[in-house]
Amino acid sequence: MIAGLLLAIIYGMLAYLGAVSQTRFGVTENGAQTLTNIVFYLFGQKGSVLLGVIFSLACLTTSVGLLTSCSQYFAKLMPKVSYRTLITILSVSSMIFANVGLTQILKFSVPALTAIYPMAIVLMVITLLNNFFKGNSYVYLFTMICTSFVSILEALGQFGLKVNILNNLPFYSKGLGWIIPAVVGAIAGFVYGNLNNKGVKKKYMLKSE
Structure with missing residues (x-):
C-alpha cells in the first residue's frame, strides 16, 4: 500500500x-x-x-x-x-x-495495451469483489465480453478503423469508454446468474418430487 x-x-x-x-x-x-x-x-x-x-x-x-x-x-x-x-x-x-526507438515501440504497443489493460483492470476488480457476488461465473463472463468488445474496437480505432457509436460512451474521450459497459455487463451477469440458479433449483425440486 x-x-x-x-x-x-x-x-x-x-x-x-x-x-x-x-x-x-x-x-x-x-x-x-x-x-x-x-x-x-x-x-x-x-x-x-x-x-x-x-x-x-x-x-x-x-x-x-x-x-x-x-x-x-x-x-x-x-x-x-x-x-x-x-x-x-x-x-x-x-x-x-x-x-528501434521509444516512439516506434509505442506506435505498435499502445494499441495492444489499449485492448489488454481494460480487461486486466476489470478482471482484477471483479476478482476482488468475488465474495460480493458469490463467485457468480456469469458476472465474469458478461463483464469481460462487454469490456473486451469496447477495448478491442478502441484499439482498432488507432489503426484507422473508427466506430463512431463508441463516441457516445461516457468517458470515451478520456480513453475510459469501457467503464460503463463493464458495469452494465457485471449487473447483467449478476442478474442472469441469479435467475439461472433459481431456474436450476426449481427444476431440481420438481424432479425430486
Whole structure:
C-alpha cells in the first residue's frame, strides 16, 4: 500500500511536469523526450547523465524479472527448448527492439495495451469483489465480453478503423469508454446468474418430487 501510494505521488508529479512543460518545450514525440528536456533545462548536462543512470537502474529490475519469468514459463511450455536458450533469444530480441526507438515501440504497443489493460483492470476488480457476488461465473463472463468488445474496437480505432457509436460512451474521450459497459455487463451477469440458479433449483425440486 505504501509503495503504491509513493508510486502514485511520483507519477502524479511526472504528469504535472509534462503538463506544465508544454508552454516551454512544446509537444514532444514521447514522455521520455519531455522529461529529458525538463531535466536538461533545470540541471544541465550532468542532470541528463544522472537521469540516464536512474532510468537504467529503474528498468534493470523490471527487465531481469520479465526475462526470467518469461523464460521459465516458456521452458515449462516447451521442455525441448532450454531455459538458457530462451533467455538468450529474449535478451537479444529485446535489445534489438529497444534500439528501434521509444516512439516506434509505442506506435505498435499502445494499441495492444489499449485492448489488454481494460480487461486486466476489470478482471482484477471483479476478482476482488468475488465474495460480493458469490463467485457468480456469469458476472465474469458478461463483464469481460462487454469490456473486451469496447477495448478491442478502441484499439482498432488507432489503426484507422473508427466506430463512431463508441463516441457516445461516457468517458470515451478520456480513453475510459469501457467503464460503463463493464458495469452494465457485471449487473447483467449478476442478474442472469441469479435467475439461472433459481431456474436450476426449481427444476431440481420438481424432479425430486
